[in-house]
Amino acid sequence: MTVTAVAPVKKVNPNAPSEETVLSVDHYTDRLFKFRLTRPQSFRFRSGEFIMIGLPKENGKPLLRAYSVASPNWDDTLEFYSIKVPDGPLTSRLQKIVPGDKVLLGKKPVGTLVHDALTPGKRLYCFSTGTGFAPFASVIRDPETYDKFDEVIVTHTCRDVAELQYSQEIVESFLNDPDIGELAQGKLRLYATCTREAFERKGRTTDLIESGKLFSDLGVPKLNRDTDRAMICGSIDFTKDMKALMESHGLKEGSNSEPADFVIERAFVG
Ligand SMILES: Cc1cc2nc3c(=O)[nH]c(=O)nc-3n(C[C@H](O)[C@H](O)[C@H](O)COP(=O)(O)OP(=O)(O)OC[C@H]3O[C@@H](n4cnc5c(N)ncnc54)[C@H](O)[C@@H]3O)c2cc1C
Numbered sequence: 390m391t392v393t394a395v396a397p398v399k400k401v402n403p404n405a406p407s408e409e410t411v412l413s414v415d416h417y418t419d420r421l422f423k424f425r426l427t428r429p430q431s432f433r434f435r436s437g438e439f440i441m442i443g444l445p446k447e448n449g450k451p452l453l454r455a456y457s458v459a460s461p462n463w464d465d466t467l468e469f470y471s472i473k474v475p476d477g478p479l480t481s482r483l484q485k486i487v488p489g490d491k492v493l494l495g496k497k498p499v500g501t502l503v504h505d506a507l508t509p510g511k512r513l514y515c516f517s518t519g520t521g522f523a524p525f526a527s528v529i530r531d532p533e534t535y536d537k538f539d540e541v542i543v544t545h546t547c548r549d550v551a552e553l554q555y556s557q558e559i560v561e562s563f564l565n566d567p568d569i570g571e572l573a574q575g576k577l578r579l580y581a582t583c584t585r586e587a588f589e590r591k592g593r594t595t596d597l598i599e600s601g602k603l604f605s606d607l608g609v610p611k612l613n614r615d616t617d618r619a620m621i622c623g624s625i626d627f628t629k630d631m632k633a634l635m636e637s638h639g640l641k642e643g644s645n646s647e648p649a650d651f652v653i654e655r656a657f658v659g
Pocket residue numbers: 439454455456457458470471472473474476477478479480481519520523524654655656657658659
């Protein structure tokens with residue numbers, strides 16, 4: 390009798406990240422860049438969710454971090470908007486990727502900055518600082534947003550004017566998109582402010598809400614639970630202050646399991 394050697398079956402972890410190809414990379418400042426990856430056909434997400442992405446570590450174990458998907462869920466490819474932390478374990482290397490490189494993409498998108506976590510309203514606010522704009526680059530390019538709301542106001546606050554370029558680019562290109570931009574015309578507005586450099590609008594969003602300037606600039610009534618819903622994403626201080634402000638206006642925090650008036654996600658842990 391001949392015994393044939395059978396190769397050991399290699400166990401495949403169904404939750405292991407997939408290897409995606411970098412399609413493009415654009416640098417905005419020495420702190421910010423965006424990149425596009427191939428999207429596996431099986432990768433489904435709700436606009437506004439985040440996913441673990443990363444690079445293989447030198448010793449083999451992958452180095453992964455949470456990233457908001459900045460592209461909408463109908464897009465064939467995946468866009469991300471990233472910080473460059475000089476000594477950051479991931480971004481000190483990620484900022485050097487070029488088209489053709491591989492980036493790891495997790496399998497389970499999650500998050501609270503999604504329509505499912507909000508009850509119906511008339512006006513949607515997307516309040517952001519820094520890379521906290523990333524999930525809103527997804528939400529504001531999703532047709533569902535304009536089915537659900539009559540008006541969409543996205544705010545973006547950064548220290549320097551150059552850091553506002555990405556949000557301006559996304560809003561302008563979406564409004565001018567010949568296929569889909571019509572959905573957002575007359576509904577979507579960007580309210581950009583800068584805290585450090587001279588700019589047409591200056592100041593922190595929280596101060597501009599408290600003083601009422603944000604509402605008078607936009608020509609809308611002050612926050613009202615009956616009509617307004619909000620998604621908030623930014624630094625730890627920003628999200629903390631915004632939560633208190635929302636609650637002081639009578640809005641209730643929601644979640645996927647208990648939708649309500651506003652939802653929050655921190656843009657990073659630190
Ligand atoms: C839910 C969630 C979603 C996220 N989405 C994004 C995203 O879309 N884009 C993105 O660039 N980052 C995002 N982050 C942060 C990201 O996970 C990493 O922290 C970041 O890529 C830096 O990784 P690192 O390993 O280089 O440094 P880390 O060791 O992770 O961070 C080092 C320090 O850098 C600072 N830092 C980290 N991220 C940021 C940031 N985004 N803005 C300002 N300071 C920061 C913090 O002080 C932190 O302690 C998200 C984090 C969370 C929790």
